[in-house]
Amino acid sequence: MAPSIWQLLIVLAIVILLFGTKKLRNIGSDLGGAIKNFRNSIKDGEQQAAAQEGEKLEEKKEGTVIEGESTREKDKA
Template identity: 60%
Template sequence: MGFSTTHLLIFLVIIIVIFGTKKLRNIGSDLGGAVKGFKDGMKEGSDKAADAPAAAPQQVASSATAAKETIDVEAKTKA
């Protein structure tokens, strides 16, 4: 019930005759580019997720520093 090497070669020849080698090459490069783009997107997503927790404490620290530098004054009204 399985495919033999002869069956696969005949199938490949039929596909090449129908689509042509140029079109198959374009399909292969498009598919490869899509896979590469997907992998790069997954890497960027994981890099952003790893960087996000590290960035949050820095922002908290800078707002805490700003709170220390705040000057407290009294408002006087003109009479």
């Protein structure tokens, strides 16, 4: 059973009386800043992981030597 709108309003009024509007505003802004920083750090982590993966692929391409017979027509002649 979900709480009705009146029950939610009563709880909100009690919270405002206990903490005051300034403190609630500060808590809200601190929470918003924390969420923003968290999202930025996740984005930065993904970019760093992609950059490291790109570097690994470049290293593999440059340092790979394949030994064996050639199948191109130019090399057979």
